[in-house]
Amino acid sequence: TSRSHQNENKREKPGRGDTQRFNLKREVGIIGAVSFIAGTMIGSGIFISPQYVLSAIGSPGASFVIWTCCGILSMLGGLCYAELGTVIPESGAEYIYMLRTAGKVVAFMFVFSFIIVMRPASATGIALSIAEYVVAPFYNGCTPPQLVVKLVAAGAIIVLAIVNCLSVRLATAIQVVSMAIKLLALTVIILGGVVMLFKGHTENFENSFEETNVNVSSIGIAFYQCLWSYDGWNTLNCLTEELKHPHVRVYVYYS
Template identity: 75%
Template sequence: MAQKLSLKREVGIIGAMSFIAGTMVGSGIFISPQYVLLSIGSPGASLIIWTCCGLTAMLGGLCYAELGTVIPGSGGEYIYMLRTVGKIVAFMFVFSFVIVMRPVSATGVALACAEYVIAPFYSDCTPSQLVLKCVAAGIILLLSLINCLSVRLATGIQVVTTLVKAVVLVVIIVGGVVMLFQGNNESFDDAFEGTKVGVSSIGIAFYQGLWSYDGWNTMNYLTEELKRPEVNLPRALVIAISLVTATYLLVNVSYLAVMTPKEMMTSSAVAVTWGNKVLGSWGWIMSVAAALSAFGSLNGTFFSGGRVCFVAAREGHMPDILSMAHVHRLTPSPALIFTTLISLVVLIPGDFQSIVNFFSFTAWIFYGITLSGLIYLKIKKPDLPRPYSVPIILPILVLIVATFLVLAPIIDKPQIEYLYVTLFILSGAVVYVPFIHYKLCPGLLSKLTVFLQLFLEVAPVEKNQ
């Protein structure tokens, strides 16, 4: 019998906090604030939205911490759905996640990163889409290579970029405090004037804000590589999400201290506009900082996204080759390569704003299903070992929020695109029956698996307990 490999538990509490905070603090806080303000209409209401988004991420993270200890395996929502609501729904998630959610998310962050990378070279004009997408493709390929080579290197990059972006955000916060002490508080006069209270406006504002918080569930995708997950998972979540929420609020206050609401709404990248106003000739530093921040976020996205594909393959819901790891480096390189290829395809027609809305719509459908699974476990299987537990009211509250976020954009202003997204999710069930349940074309897949296994130097992986 061939000797099987297992992923190493190399991620400690500092690494876990860095992955969570580093994945959350990406391009969003440098781009989304103007869209939150534009959607909700007033500075005061925008700060409330940012606070509520942080609270939602925190409550969702705590619920996921319980799921991560009750069902101690990598794969996040996929493995939780598999154990609670069944194989078909779990496959629908992984089908949507692998083909749409994670590649689209990675593409959006890569495009933002590329925009900041090339900004200093196009100070007087707008770069072409071809240049932007070529740079984004290069960034995707670079990070894919890094994650294929070494877990330790990817973790190191995450820690370093998290420290860099923390320093930059402190600079923005301190700059805002100085501006406030100098009397620049006009943006907060009549702070709630112009607030839009429509269901759709609130929902879209949440989408834009929660895009910046995306990554709160990162560690649930790689629980098998986390040291002492029953202790480190909830601790890392609480610390990281609390710090990120406080930081986002202070950064938004700083933006509003430097810019008027109108200037903020019309800015293409608020951090760059802030840098030009406060730092003058040194404003280019903000472009570099935002690029590094997005780079770190994309690194965390690749690290966690490849693991979902990997776990799904191990459960028989994706080709076997995607469940294997490199025999020397112990990284799930086939799953990472597959995710990279899909991301490059998605990059071709990529549009940032559509990415945010449709990603959020799809994600919160599955977050809601996952939380329903937690409620089911609490009611039907109360005797399961729970190293960490939350009151049942928490998943109920987050489930209500998830339901609102799914329905809000289509209540006031229904768009046909949301129907297409829903039909695509449901199509996962159609794919499941012939190709997963009845395993059509097994001979062809077996030959391809053997060839790729030899070519990529990979082998099957045992599950960590």
């Protein structure tokens, strides 16, 4: 009726005392949402961490147990974030959840440490891993200079920052392409392992729990390296406001 139309017009045209809220463009679809999580999780860690997990825990059998436990923990975390993402459909992930529950002080302390320490350290580790792989073909048979590795890592961080600032669509497209390449690489590695198993190379599974390191420090390091590989399951909630139909995208992926 006329009264309801008047109320709608009031909402669309805020008065002087009202504040107009700026919204992010919803340009991320289902493929982009999947690529943001899968592409982030399938990163440098999965290609580097397995050797450190095995060396820390000491045996292939215990290594598989660690990987299984970390996978279950990551799955439970993803399911919790699916619920949080649909209940609080705002970008920011941990920051916005702490702001809504624990208050401004706790949220500020988290986001301050996240921006100053946590995220730069994580980005630096990933960038250095990328740089090691990039410069390795140019220094065959010898260790590449650390200065070159650091310069390439810094260049990678700058390029990715520029891409994310320029366009969400461009960043999503690059994420989808990189996810496809990483899935292809993992498929080749997995198929190679299956072929070796069928050829009878099963010596690593004989007495697979021998020489297992059961001390707390070894188990902790193995869990740390393994969880580093699984890291990224919370990425989608950082851009909930940029998702098309966030209740559908978040729930469908995590389910």
